[in-house]
Amino acid sequence: MVKKKKANIGTQRSAYLFILPSAIILAVFVFVPLIASFIISLLNIDVFMRNVSFAGLANFKKLITDTRAFNDTFNTIYFTVLEVPLQIITALIISTFVANNTRLNQIFRTIFYLPFICSLTAIGIVFSMLLDPNMGWLPYLLNMVGLGGIAFLKDAYLAMPTLIVISVWKNFGYTMTLLTAAIIDVPGYLYEAAEIDGAGYWKKFMKITVPGIWPTICFCIVTNIIASLQTFDLPYIMTKGGPDFHTETIVQYIYDRGFRTAPYSLGYASAISVYLFLIIAIITFIFRKFILNRREEANAW
Amino acid sequence: MVNSRKITAFKIIKVAICLIVAVTVIVPILWLFVSSFKDDREVIAYPPKFFPINWTLMQYQNVNDSVPILSFTKNSVIFAGLVTLISLLFDSMSGYAFARMNFKGKELLFGIILVTMMVPFQVVMTPLYIEIFKFKLLNTYAGLILPRATSAFGIYMMRSFFVSLPKSLEESARIDGCREFRIYWSIMMPLCKPALLTLGIFHFMNNWNDLLYPLMLTSSTDMSTLASGLATLVGNKVIKYGPTLAATMISILPILVLYIFAQKYFTAGISTTGEK
Numbered sequence: 001m002v003k004k005k006k007a008n009i010g011t012q013r014s015a016y017l018f019i020l021p022s023a024i025i026l027a028v029f030v031f032v033p034l035i036a037s038f039i040i041s042l043l044n045i046d047v048f049m050r051n052v053s054f055a056g057l058a059n060f061k062k063l064i065t066d067t068r069a070f071n072d073t074f075n076t077i078y079f080t081v082l083e084v085p086l087q088i089i090t091a092l093i094i095s096t097f098v099a100n101n102t103r104l105n106q107i108f109r110t111i112f113y114l115p116f117i118c119s120l121t122a123i124g125i126v127f128s129m130l131l132d133p134n135m136g137w138l139p140y141l142l143n144m145v146g147l148g149g150i151a152f153l154k155d156a157y158l159a160m161p162t163l164i165v166i167s168v169w170k171n172f173g174y175t176m177t178l179l180t181a182a183i184i185d186v187p188g189y190l191y192e193a194a195e196i197d198g199a200g201y202w203k204k205f206m207k208i209t210v211p212g213i214w215p216t217i218c219f220c221i222v223t224n225i226i227a228s229l230q231t232f233d234l235p236y237i238m239t240k241g242g243p244d245f246h247t248e249t250i251v252q253y254i255y256d257r258g259f260r261t262a263p264y265s266l267g268y269a270s271a272i273s274v275y276l277f278l279i280i281a282i283i284t285f286i287f288r289k290f291i292l293n294r295r296e297e298a299n300a301w
Numbered sequence: 302m303v304n305s306r307k308i309t310a311f312k313i314i315k316v317a318i319c320l321i322v323a324v325t326v327i328v329p330i331l332w333l334f335v336s337s338f339k340d341d342r343e344v345i346a347y348p349p350k351f352f353p354i355n356w357t358l359m360q361y362q363n364v365n366d367s368v369p370i371l372s373f374t375k376n377s378v379i380f381a382g383l384v385t386l387i388s389l390l391f392d393s394m395s396g397y398a399f400a401r402m403n404f405k406g407k408e409l410l411f412g413i414i415l416v417t418m419m420v421p422f423q424v425v426m427t428p429l430y431i432e433i434f435k436f437k438l439l440n441t442y443a444g445l446i447l448p449r450a451t452s453a454f455g456i457y458m459m460r461s462f463f464v465s466l467p468k469s470l471e472e473s474a475r476i477d478g479c480r481e482f483r484i485y486w487s488i489m490m491p492l493c494k495p496a497l498l499t500l501g502i503f504h505f506m507n508n509w510n511d512l513l514y515p516l517m518l519t520s521s522t523d524m525s526t527l528a529s530g531l532a533t534l535v536g537n538k539v540i541k542y543g544p545t546l547a548a549t550m551i552s553i554l555p556i557l558v559l560y561i562f563a564q565k566y567f568t569a570g571i572s573t574t575g576e577k
Contacts, residue, residue: 011402011404011481012403018394018395019394028432029447031413034417037424037428049434094322097318108319113567114330115326117556117557119510119528121510121532122549130329135347136349177568226421232513233512251513254426255426269427273423273426276421276424
């Protein structure tokens with residue numbers, strides 16, 4: 001009895017030793033910063049960390065009247081509202097096409113995943129060159145059909161949709177892989193039964209495939225929304241937020257305010273981070289609630 | 302008869318759409334690849350030619366004159382490589398403890414770790430910078446590697462894997478008097494190779510491709526990774542098109558090669574992600 005208890009304490013101690021490295025790292029580099037970000041948002045502090053003082057809610061008051069922050073919020077939501085549905089619908093259609101495990105479909109799936117493994121830096125550079133109005137391929141091809149001189153990334157109305165299309169191009173393969181795995185798991189007898197009932201392709205898709213993979217679709221929607229609200233790489237590389245701030249996102253503004261433009265106000269940057277965090281939390285919460293209700297409906301069909 | 306003809310027609314449309322999408326996906330990547338073999342004149346020629354007329358290696362030979370590609374690559378290898386190795390060790394140790402051992406506060410601790418998975422990087426970005434600044438680790442490998450040396454997702458994934466192994470494995474080892482670390486290292490780890498490969502590729506790819514994180518923690522060009530260094534140089538338009546093409550090709554090559562040889566491990570991790 002005594003011996004068993006001793007052994008138990010021994011394994012307990014070794015268990016704590018096993019998780020110790022991870023626990024320290026997560027505590028120091030995730031937990032402390034998470035709490036600190038709220039505190040820093042209440043301070044006057046710059047990147048050199050001299051003259052730190054308490055600011056109260058001054059950073060947030062400034063944020064409310066900051067038209068650039070408002071503009072960037074609009075851009076970020078604009079990006080999200082178009083990118084996420086476009087990407088998921090593309091991925092959903094394609095995944096129903098390639099779900100059967102034939103050799104050809106496996107090749108297609110391998111190809112569709114390719115953009116996802118490339119860095120956004122590389123993709124941004126490639127598309128900047130392909131879209132270059134003076135020597136790029138796409139303007140050249142468009143010129144041949146009479147649509148000459150379109151500067152996709154310099155046009156106030158075209159720049160953001162261009163970034164959205166490139167983002168869909170990069171990410172749909174990932175979503176497709178998730179959805180394809182879910183479609184393969186939908187029991188085959190459901191389709192057989194539907195075929196006996198004479199259901200067509202569209203009906204099978206709406207009544208069996210979509211309800212069958214609905215949890216995965218929800219997962220894709222929520223994770224893609226969160227990722228889109230954090231967009232930084234593509235506009236940073238391709239447009240620098242331009243033309244005239246038409247593609248600047250919230251995260252770009254955080255980075256610019258804290259690390260790129262004097263007075264390098266980390267306090268204000270943190271206030272914007274907290275603001276973004278709230279947006280993400282609220283939207284995720286609403287969507288989870290909304291989607292969970294829908295899911296019960298889907299099951300009830 | 303009519304029905305079967307309809308089905309064949311539909312199949313043809315499906316394959317045709319897939320082919321169009323496949324071409325759309327491949328063309329930009331193929332363009333990057335072939336264009337990196339063009340000479341200076343062809344790179345900026347108008348009207349543009351898709352394939353080079355005179356294939357040349359000159360962009361690769363001269364790339365280091367305009368882009369510090371060797372130093373970028375070295376930094377990316379050290380950063381992504383060490384993060385991958387260290388976090389595989391720490392993630393699997395924690396995953397093992399959470400899956401196979403009993404200790405006080407286990408559920409609570411695991412719950413807290415799952416919560417950290419949902420914290421967006423942008424929220425912790427500024428405080429993280431201040432920490433690394435205070436530790437005097439800005440522009441160092443340690444400063445880049447330490448915050449990434451474990452991950453909540455990795456712990457979660459390794460735990461799921463360890464839970465699936467039969468209990469009898471370590472029981473017989475315990476009877477033989479094996480210490481806990483021996484059981485983990487010599488009995489469990491060899492069984493984990495697929496999970497470790499999947500998680501390793503996940504870590505390596507994410508850190509290799511990451512932009513904002515190295516951008517923030519390294520201000521000097523000497524410490525830039527391929528992703529952050531190229532983004533900065535191209536953004537400031539300090540390099541010509543030819544070397545940019547070669548450097549960009551070099552930056553995606555390691556991941557592409559890895560994808561060709563270990564494709565199933567790239568997508569295997571996705572099923573774990575999707576479970577939740």
